[in-house]
Amino acid sequence: xxxxxxxxxxxxxxxxxxxxxxxxxxxxxxxxxxxxxxxxxxxxxxxxxxxxxxxxxxxxxxxxxxxxxxxxxxxxxxxxxxxxxxxxxxxxxx
Numbered sequence: 001x002x003x004x005x006x007x008x009x010x011x012x013x014x015x016x017x018x019x020x021x022x023x024x025x026x027x028x029x030x031x032x033x034x035x036x037x038x039x040x041x042x043x044x045x046x047x048x049x050x051x052x053x054x055x056x057x058x059x060x061x062x063x064x065x066x067x068x069x070x071x072x073x074x075x076x077x078x079x080x081x082x083x084x085x086x087x088x089x090x091x092x093x094x
Contacts, residue, residue: 003027006045014053027053036069 003012004019005026014021029046030037039050049055051066058064063072 007041007043007048022053024054028056031056031059033059034064034067037064037066038068039066 001012001015001017003010003015007027012020014027020026027048030040030049034040034047034049034055037049040047041050049066052058052064055064058066063070
């Protein structure tokens with residue numbers, strides 16, 4: 001249905017026949033951590049996330065899972081190599 005509060009006439013997942021389904025009754029403005037994300041839309045009432053109604057909550061556990069401006073870094077773990085097993089593996093290749 002079309003939003004009738006902050007994003008006038010935009011197709012909204014949270015809008016129902018009874019109004020906005022969000023607990024506050026409207027979408028919240030994006031957090032400063034969201035700046036640069038492709039999902040941020042600018043409206044006359046402010047900047048809002050196209051995916052989440054309350055984008056600030058997505059950053060509580062670290063990084064927002066929908067953030068397009070942050071690249072996930074694969075942490076290279078320093079694995080412990082047992083020298084005895086390494087020598088046996090190398091000796092078996094002869």
